[in-house]
Each structure stands twice: as structure tokens, then as C-alpha cells.
Amino acid sequence: MKSLLIRLTHGLSELDITQEELETVEDFLSKKYITKKDKTYKFHSKYRAGTLELTQGSTAYLTVIGEQTRDLFIEDVLNAREGDLVIAQRILGKRGKPNGKIVEIVGRAESYSVAYIIQKDSKKSLVDIKTEHPAGVELSQEELDKFEIGEVFKINNHDGTIMESLGNMSDPLVDEKIVLAQFNKHDEFDEEVLKIARSFEEVDASYYPDRKDLRDFTFCTIDPVTAKDFDDAIYWDDKNSTLYVAIADVSEYVKPFGALDNEAIYRSFSIYLPHRSIPMLPRQLSETLCSLQPHVDRLSYVFEMQLDLESLEVIKSDVYEAIIHSDRRFNYEEIDAFFEGKLEAKNDKEKQIFEWITKLREVTDALKLERLKYGYDFRSTEIEMEIDEKGGIVSTEHAHETPSHSLIEDCMLLANKAAASMFDRGIFRIHESPSQSKLQKLYQELAGVGIFVEVKESTKETIEGIRDQASVMGLETEVDTLIIRSQMQAKYSPINLGHFGLGFEAYTHFTSPIRRYSDLIVHRLLKAIKRGDTEEGSYVLRNIESLAVTISQKEREASTIEIDFMDRKYARWANERIGKVYSARISGIDPELKADLHDEIIGARLYVTSSEHIPLFSDVKVKIDKVDIPKAKIYVNVVSEDV
Structure with a gap:
């Protein structure tokens, strides 16, 4: 129901109504909630669909679905509960402000x-x-x-x-089932979907005479050591200053309509837990046929970008369907070892790769320096957790960006920028500038820890001044976290609004179609543009507003699952240590006191029950008082402040 309401908010073509949705659409039309014009159904201007949000004092608001805005004050909630999906009629309230009354309860926001x-x-x-x-x-x-x-x-x-x-x-093993069940996620695929995934044959280059043959280029992949799905491979032609970014050509296998595409839309993202992944696509595709594995031919969609090494601008680019043959699968640690002089080539292919990757690093290092004149390089707070077979924590550590990570990141950013430059309407990855109210709140928080903000001509200069002060105080990561909290959340949009964090005028996601549905849509759109296929292009864009909202929501779901799972593991660890004292740092004081664990285990979020005022970022000793396993919350009491 939620998906249908989102599409009706933005406009739903009659060609895209499923058989299951037809009865509801006809019912809404008969009740005049929606209108039909040019074979498109859309909510009448008098009606809104959304989620009921109850506030104190028995008042309520409607959060409009698909827009995430508080649009209407609800005077009559009927029998609706918090979180119900409802249809509300707009009525003129006092002083001309629009209010609303619920005319129908159509379901629950959380299914x-x-x-x-x-x-x-x-x-x-x-x-x-x-x-x-x-x-x-x-x-x-x-x-x-x-x-x-x-x-x-x-x-x-x-x-x-x-x-x-x-x-x-x-049972600790129930944690995974809990986090997946809340959003109806599952690892298994229906037999109909698996049958399609199994139907594809291994790549035979003779079947694809129209694809560009790049198999003689020494492509390689660079990924985490545990990776099984290889979305991207790279090759640097130093003679022509040209970067090739080859991406798994998922759109060759996952066509619009049908069970496989429907399942990919439903999942929208792969989910990565510390011990395993829940893929967007069946593993026959995600880990085999689509994955750019070494020593086998693979179909790819390639951005070829020639750079001016003085200006670092892309002076010529093209995107096309190709066949590649990756010569080596590297992990990040191996490439870092090579950069440190600790890894030597074992054969001629590796020797060639190491020669061009050395030169490519000089280019990507320069690209990063140029990029950071306009964008940001916030310190990572990502935690890597290892758990054992029984579901308990073995270790935790901060994820660190290394030269190999940076090299791959700037290659992918270049391809994503190039993709975004090819269309005016599609799927953009946007990140809006922070509002003035959020910036003022940030400045107040920083003043509490002794960082006094000098507001400069641009937000960029102001934030960099804040970060400079934080570095002197040894609070780089903590202050970066506050700055990130003050910003708008990145999301998908059919309209380009730029990317504040990266400092890019236009940006999209092109490089990970195995694990993100957004990238698959971008591939389909670019292929239609390249072919001059306006009919296919129109199809891809037909419900693009609704799709952007839906995949943004699915992204938040995947992130919530990943965070919630780790919180549950932290809670079980803490539950076995009631009464013990650990080191922590105060990470939040409003609206409640919170701390982050900084001890043998790091990253656990702690709820502080002490009533006394403790300054933000204070280092403290805390005693674990209570653990709520179902809610995954750890409650602590401050026993002393570290000197």
C-alpha cells in the first residue's frame, strides 16, 4: 500500500498498475480521492496520503508520504493510531491555514x-x-x-x-532474524526468481560482436578481502591519460518487468552485516555471472575518460557496452602493501598492473586535493565488527581509509560525475546544504566545548575553520560527527540539486548496480540515451519521482538494519558485564546524555543515567547498570571523569 500511495502522490501511469493494485485504484477513483488525466492517476488537490503522527495533547499531523513533509494539522483522527497510513481531506482552517480530516484508514505505515x-x-x-x-x-x-x-x-x-x-x-542468533523481520527482508529468493538467474549462460564473446572488446587491457579489481560481489574494475592508459572504469553490466541480465526485476526493486539494496550479506540479486548473478571475477570474460558497462593532467578535468568521455577480462583480484591490503614496497609482482600481468597503478595513484591523489577545495573529507566513524559462530562479539575496530581506498574512491567519483553529466532528469544523488537553523545549533554545541565559530564568506570556509580548531584539540572525529549531524541527509532525486558534501554540481550513482537498484536505473537510462531510444528513455523516467522516494526509503531501511544488528551485539556483550567499569566519551547531551564506549570494545552507544551535568566530549569512567536486550539499549552510570 505504501508504494502505491507514493506513486499516486507523484503520478501513476495506468501501464504500471499491477493487478493487485487495480481494485484499490478504482475504489479511490470512485471516491474522488484521485483523478485520471492523460492515462495517469494522481491524488486530487483536496486529498493527501500520509502517515499519522500523534503529538502531546491528542493533536496530530499528517506526514505526507513521498514528500516527508508535515503538511496538515489533523482535527479529526477517526480511530487512527500513530503510524497509520491514511487519506486526509484538506479543509480551510482558522487564519486560512490548511487543516485536514481523515477520511479513510488504509493500512499501517510499518507493514x-x-x-x-x-x-x-x-x-x-x-x-x-x-x-x-x-x-x-x-x-x-x-x-x-x-x-x-x-x-x-x-x-x-x-x-x-x-x-x-x-x-x-x-539466543544471540535471533538478532539477525529480528532486524530483518522488521522490514520483511530475507535472504532466500523465490524459485521463479532463481530459475531466471540460473537460465543465463557463461559469457561467450562471439555472442556479442557489437560490444567493444577490452580483454587485452590489464583490468583489475580492488575490494575488501571478504568481498564476493565485484562491481567495478579499473585500468589506466598512461600514454593517453585515460581512465577506464568498467562496471558490471547488470542491466544486460535484469530487464524491466518480470520476477527478477520486481525482486530487485523490492530489495533495492544489498545489506551488509558483519558476518554476511543479504544480496539484492540472487548469488548466481551477484557473486558469479555479473561479478567482475578474475580470469573470466565478463560483460561490463565502461566509462572511458581522458583527463587533462594539468587542469584535472575530463576533456573527453564516452560510455559503452564492453567485454573485459580482469587479470587480478586484489584486496585493499595487497595494494597498500605494494605502495609500501612490501609486495612484488609475481608475473608479467601483475608487473603491468603495478606499473600503471603507480602512475594512476599520482593522478587520483591530485584529483582528491582538487576535490577537497570544494568538498569535504570527514573522518570515518565506521566500526568494523567481528562476531563468532554463536553470535557474540570477537572484536571491534575503526575502519581506516588507506591509499588503496582513496585511489578506488576517486576513480568511482569520476565515473559517477561523468554519468550525472549525461542527463537533466533521472536519478541524481543529492546532498543539500545545511539550513541556517541547523548551522546555528551546531555553532552552539561547539561553543560548549570551546570551539568558537567565525562565520566566513562561505559555509565551506566556516566549516574548515571549525575542523582546524578541532584538530588542535584532538577532537577531529567527534566534531566531524557533529558537522555531519547538522547536514541534510543524502538521498536520491529526479532533479539535480548538487552534492554539498562532495562539492559536486551534479552527481549520481553509476558504479554499483549489483548492490544498488539506483545504479541499475542509471545504466538503463544511459543506454537509452546512447541509442537515441526515446521510448525506452520515457519508460525509465515514467515514475522516476516515486522511484527516487522509494529507493531513498529502502536505503534508510538497509542502514537501520545494519546499525540495529550491531547495537544488539553490543547489548549482549554488555549484558554479560553488568557492574563492570569501562572508559567512554560523552557524545551527546541534548535531549539526553549519551556516551560512546572507548575501551576493549569501541563504538557501543551508552545511555547515561547520571543526572549531573557533564560537558560534551568529556572522557569518563562508566559502570554498566542495566541492559535492555529487546530494545538493544545499554544504560550506564558515570563513576568518575578521566583526568
Whole structure:
């Protein structure tokens, strides 16, 4: 239902209505919620669809779906609950401000939730894992008594039924099932999808005479040591100052319509947990046929970009379908070892690669310096976690950018920029400038830690001045985190609004179609543009507004799953250490006191129960007082401040 409402908000072509949606569309049309014009359905200007947001004092607002704006004050909520999907009618309120009344409840904003069995006052009950409110499932006490305390279930919120038992809260292995169930994510693919994925044959170059043959170029891939899906390969032609960025040609296999494309749209992103991934595409494609594996022919979509090494501008570029043959699969550690003089070529192919990659590094280092005149290089706060077979934490460490990471990043940025320059409407990756209100809040927070902001001519100069002060104080990462929080969230948009963080006028995602649906759409659009196929181009763009909203939402879901999973692992670690004292740093003071663990384990978010005022970024000793496993929260008390 949510997907349908988003598309009706932006305009839904009758060609894209599924059989399951047709009855709802006809019902809305009969009730005049929507209109039909030029074979396109869209909400009438008098009506809005959205999520009900209750506030204190029994008032409510409608958050318009597909726009994420608080549009209407709701006077009459009928029987709607917080989080319900509703249709609201706009009415003229006092002083001419638009208010609204709910005319129909059409479902729940969150289709799925997780609940578990607790015992309270000698009775068992089924409660929501986030709120501990009743889960909304009708079960008799006799039925409840059949379940063990702590048993966890996936709930269908639309009909209030139990879909499946996930395990017991006492078992660390249930954590993965919990985080996936909340958004109905799953590793398995339907047999219909797998049948399509298995139907493709290995690449035979003779079948593709129209593709450019680049198999003689010494392409290589550079990825994490644990990677299985290789989206991108690179080659540098030093003689002609030309960079080749070859990307897995997923669009050759995943065509519009059909079960495979529908599943890819539904997932939109691969999800990466510390111990494994949940892919967007079946592994027969993501880890095999689409993956740019070494020593085999692979179909790719290639950006060829010639650079002026003085201006560092791309003076000539082209994108085309090709066949490549990667000669080596490197991990980041190997390339870093080569840069440090600790790795030598084992054969002629590696010798050739090391020769051109040495020259390419000089180019990408210069590109990065030029890029940072306009964009930012915020310090990473990403944590790498290792867990054991039983689901417990083995170790945690900060992820560090190394020269090999930087080299690949600037190659990919160059290709993504080149892709964005080829269309005026499509899928852009945008990052809007921070609002003045958010900047003022940032300045106030910084003043509390002794960083006094000098507002300069540009936001760029102001922020760099802040970062300089932070470096002197040894608070680089912490202050970068505050700056990032003050910014707008990056998202996908059919309209180009630039990318503030990177300092780019136009940017998109082109380089990871195995794991991001946005990139697959960009590939389809560029191919249509290259062929001059206006019909295909129109199809790709037909519901682009709705698609941009949907994949932005799916991206947030994937990120939430990854963060929530790690939080659950931290909580289980802490639960075994109640009463122990650890080092931490205060990371937030408003609206509540929070700290980050800085000890044998790093990165855990701690909720501080101490009532006294403690300055932001203070180093403290904390005692673990309580752990809420279902909510994945760790509560601590400050026992002393580190000197």
C-alpha cells in the first residue's frame, strides 16, 4: 500500500498498475480521492496520503508520504493510531491555514513488526519489541501460555496475525532474524526468481560482436578481502591519460518487468552485516555471472575518460557496452602493501598492473586535493565488527581509509560525475546544504566545548575553520560527527540539486548496480540515451519521482538494519558485564546524555543515567547498570571523569 500511495502522490501511469493494485485504484477513483488525466492517476488537490503522527495533547499531523513533509494539522483522527497510513481531506482552517480530516484508514505505515512474550503480574502477554505495548494480535491467555517467555515473532500489522516464530530472545542468533523481520527482508529468493538467474549462460564473446572488446587491457579489481560481489574494475592508459572504469553490466541480465526485476526493486539494496550479506540479486548473478571475477570474460558497462593532467578535468568521455577480462583480484591490503614496497609482482600481468597503478595513484591523489577545495573529507566513524559462530562479539575496530581506498574512491567519483553529466532528469544523488537553523545549533554545541565559530564568506570556509580548531584539540572525529549531524541527509532525486558534501554540481550513482537498484536505473537510462531510444528513455523516467522516494526509503531501511544488528551485539556483550567499569566519551547531551564506549570494545552507544551535568566530549569512567536486550539499549552510570 505504501508504494502505491507514493506513486499516486507523484503520478501513476495506468501501464504500471499491477493487478493487485487495480481494485484499490478504482475504489479511490470512485471516491474522488484521485483523478485520471492523460492515462495517469494522481491524488486530487483536496486529498493527501500520509502517515499519522500523534503529538502531546491528542493533536496530530499528517506526514505526507513521498514528500516527508508535515503538511496538515489533523482535527479529526477517526480511530487512527500513530503510524497509520491514511487519506486526509484538506479543509480551510482558522487564519486560512490548511487543516485536514481523515477520511479513510488504509493500512499501517510499518507493514511488519516484531513482538515477544513477556510475563507481567504472573500473566504472559505478547508485546512490541520497540515499545513493549501490546502487539495487536488477538491471543487468548490459553494460547499465550503455550509459548515460552522470550519467544520472538514476526507480526503482520495489517491483519494482526503472527507470521512466524523467529526464536527466543535469549539466543544471540535471533538478532539477525529480528532486524530483518522488521522490514520483511530475507535472504532466500523465490524459485521463479532463481530459475531466471540460473537460465543465463557463461559469457561467450562471439555472442556479442557489437560490444567493444577490452580483454587485452590489464583490468583489475580492488575490494575488501571478504568481498564476493565485484562491481567495478579499473585500468589506466598512461600514454593517453585515460581512465577506464568498467562496471558490471547488470542491466544486460535484469530487464524491466518480470520476477527478477520486481525482486530487485523490492530489495533495492544489498545489506551488509558483519558476518554476511543479504544480496539484492540472487548469488548466481551477484557473486558469479555479473561479478567482475578474475580470469573470466565478463560483460561490463565502461566509462572511458581522458583527463587533462594539468587542469584535472575530463576533456573527453564516452560510455559503452564492453567485454573485459580482469587479470587480478586484489584486496585493499595487497595494494597498500605494494605502495609500501612490501609486495612484488609475481608475473608479467601483475608487473603491468603495478606499473600503471603507480602512475594512476599520482593522478587520483591530485584529483582528491582538487576535490577537497570544494568538498569535504570527514573522518570515518565506521566500526568494523567481528562476531563468532554463536553470535557474540570477537572484536571491534575503526575502519581506516588507506591509499588503496582513496585511489578506488576517486576513480568511482569520476565515473559517477561523468554519468550525472549525461542527463537533466533521472536519478541524481543529492546532498543539500545545511539550513541556517541547523548551522546555528551546531555553532552552539561547539561553543560548549570551546570551539568558537567565525562565520566566513562561505559555509565551506566556516566549516574548515571549525575542523582546524578541532584538530588542535584532538577532537577531529567527534566534531566531524557533529558537522555531519547538522547536514541534510543524502538521498536520491529526479532533479539535480548538487552534492554539498562532495562539492559536486551534479552527481549520481553509476558504479554499483549489483548492490544498488539506483545504479541499475542509471545504466538503463544511459543506454537509452546512447541509442537515441526515446521510448525506452520515457519508460525509465515514467515514475522516476516515486522511484527516487522509494529507493531513498529502502536505503534508510538497509542502514537501520545494519546499525540495529550491531547495537544488539553490543547489548549482549554488555549484558554479560553488568557492574563492570569501562572508559567512554560523552557524545551527546541534548535531549539526553549519551556516551560512546572507548575501551576493549569501541563504538557501543551508552545511555547515561547520571543526572549531573557533564560537558560534551568529556572522557569518563562508566559502570554498566542495566541492559535492555529487546530494545538493544545499554544504560550506564558515570563513576568518575578521566583526568
